Amino acid sequence: MFSSGHYGPAVSSNRRSFLVSAGLLGAGAAVSSATPALADPSSQSGFWCPDGENPRFTIAVIPDTQYLYDEDRGDSAPLDASLRYIVDTAGEHNTVFVAHLGDLTEHGEPREFDQVSRTFRYLDQRTVGYSVLAGNHDIDSGKDDQRGPSAFTATFNPARFRTSPTFRGATKDGYNSYHVFRAAGRDWLVLALDWRPSAGGIQWAKDVLRKHPRSPVILTTHEFVHADSGDGTAQLSDFGQRLWDQLVKGSDQIFLTLNGHFWPPGRVVLRNDAGHDVHAHITNYQDRYYGGSGMIRLYRFDVERGTIDVETLSPWLLGQRPDRLNELAHQEIERTGPADAFAVPIDFKARFAGFDPRPEPPARPxxxxxxxxxxxxxxxxxxxxxxxxxxxxxxxxxxxxxxxxxxxxxxxxxxxxxxxxxxxxxxxxxxxxxxxxxxxxxxxxxxxxxxxxxxxxxxxxxxxxxxxxxxxxxxxxxxxxxxxxxxxxxxxxxxxxxxxxxxxxxxxxxxxxxxxxxxxxxxxxxxxxxxxxxxxxxxxxxxxxxxxxxxxxxxxxxxxxxxxxxxxxxxxxxxxxxxxxxxxxxxxxxxxxxxxxxx
Known part of the structure; x- marks a missing residue:
């Protein structure tokens, strides 16, 4: 599967000024000539206090980072920079949650997980709400979530999330988890499902939804849809079809699904059993320059305006001096093609009315x-x-x-x-x-x-x-x-x-x-x-x-x-x-x- 093309940068001077003050410039050496130096995320300061009542909020999404954590061939600097950017702009964007879509590492080896664990410690230290899930490169991909212990579960487990403001629970095997964050005056739920959830894992997910019947749900998993056609239109993969049939189409609360694994990026609107839209998005840039350059997606929700505005960028590249970037790096600073930057119109009140009807205020005398x-x-x-x-x-x-x-x-x-x-x-x-x-x-x-x-x-x-x-x-x-x-x-x-x-x-x-x-x-x-x-x-x-x-x-x-x-x-x-x-x-x-x- 191949990428659909290059898109030029669109960087404003005021944005770069913010990155200077946020300490991102110089996060790594110039990529045009050398491998960036390993950054120490614990040396940075950040602010994390999202406004749970504001109708405008952001969810930051991180796709496959496997090439950045690949034995002795990787480089954590891009993802280090992305996490610093997410935290340092959290007040500006009202960022309420961070979701990784799997394939954190290339081989799932303990030393690779040691490296990525060090990067995510930056979020732990600041009690940032985030989720991770296992991709096929993180575990024995031939087995479902009953595969037993792994470097993934040794690194990202309930014990690690004990101070998380959003973590609410996980399956006993540790491969599936769920998280709840507050935004726009209500609770939203994120399901982070394994690369191959078992029948028990899917039943667990249904039980979670049943216990939170009025919460809108975002499903994150490593594989669900792909966009092989190259025109940005996504379709269910074979496994995605199974997950759709067994969980998504019958769960009206799930209105948005996010996955990585495949490339190029794409999206599709599916119709569930209740006749409502389910927006399915694939985002993955590992095939792009420098293993995706720590690319992130920002999903900017505006509940009153009825829109999710989506933006894709590399904070690592964005935070470096333009005259020190090579030609390939310039192409990846910010992606503005129709599969990377777009708006998703949603009448949230109407879409959620089936499971969370908001009673009309009574008439006043x-x-x-x-x-x-x-x-x-x-x-x-x-x-x-x-x-x-x-x-x-x-x-x-x-x-x-x-x-x-x-x-x-x-x-x-x-x-x-x-x-x-x-x-x-x-x-x-x-x-x-x-x-x-x-x-x-x-x-x-x-x-x-x-x-x-x-x-x-x-x-x-x-x-x-x-x-x-x-x-x-x-x-x-x-x-x-x-x-x-x-x-x-x-x-x-x-x-x-x-x-x-x-x-x-x-x-x-x-x-x-x-x-x-x-x-x-x-x-x-x-x-x-x-x-x-x-x-x-x-x-x-x-x-x-x-x-x-x-x-x-x-x-x-x-x-x-x-x-x-x-x-x-x-x-x-x-x-x-x-x-x-x-x-x-x-x-x-x-x-x-x-x-x-x-x-």
């Missing part, structure tokens, strides 16, 4: 949302558009020409668990409603939950979530276009929001602009005026284009407010197409922490 100064509060979970504040600002449905459609859909953080779908209809405050006259001179907070229909088109562009009937001219304003409504919170052609208002202290329109947002997704918008300036927030995040020119209050023509319609020259011109959830209006500026979005 309307009275809990009636903060002091609430002018109006409309929620559509009871199919009743009355004003929950008790101030009499009730709504009346207006057909244009269709009836409103009541729905159970809602933003996950919305107080009321319901919405109204508008497609040719809107609501209007009743005649004589108190808020029809209000000018909000002390400021205001207007909030709404909404989801724009995926079929939203030109006929709906610039329709309003909430607007005020009456023109600028009706309110005595002559600037800009006096036929525009005195106030409107609109959805733009770019699927953003815009707040446009004739303030009391201006003769022209003051506008706040949002950014383009995906359709068919629930959002929360808040327009906050502190009595002087106005700021718009989306999902609690401040937007950019908020004017600093004072805009005091909201002009009025003493007419109704509209939910779901925009008027021009007092005529309904555009109707909103989508869902609207809870809407609240308060007569002063609220802190972000008091938005309906938060509990």
């Amino acid at each position: 309307a009275k809990d949302l009636l903060v002091p100064g609430t002018v109006a509060y409309w929620r559509f979970d009871a199919k009743n558009p009355r004003d929950m504040s008790g101030n009499g600002n009730d709504l009346v449905a207006q057909k244009f020409p269709n009836d409103p459609q009541w729905s159970d859909e809602h933003h996950p953080d919305q107080p009321g668990h319901g919405s109204v779908f508008l497609n040719g209809s809107y609501f209007k405050t009743v005649p004589g409603a108190p808020m029809n006259r209000s000018t909000f001179p002390r400021g205001y907070t207007i909030e709404a939950f909404f989801k724009v229909s995926p079929n939203f088109g030109d006929t709906n562009t610039w329709s309003s979530l909430l607007s005020r009937l009456g023109t600028g001219a009706d309110a005595g304003k002559t600037g800009d276009d006096p036929k525009e409504p005195v106030a409107t919170l609109s959805v733009t052609g770019g699927h953003g929001v815009q707040w446009a208002v004739f303030p009391l202290n201006q003769n022209r329109i003051s506008t706040n602009w949002g950014h383009e947002m995906p359709l068919d997704k629930w959002w929360h918008v808040a327009v906050v005026n502190d009595g002087r300036t106005t700021t718009v927030y989306i999902d609690g995040s401040k937007l950019l284009r908020n004017p600093s020119t004072p805009a005091v209050g909201i002009s009025t023509a003493n007419d109704s407010w509209l939910v779901g319609a925009y008027t021009y020259d007092r005529k309904v011109d555009k109707v909103y197409y989508g869902w609207i959830g809870d809407v609240r209006v308060v007569d002063h500026a609220l802190e972000v922490s008091r938005f309906m979005l938060y509990r």
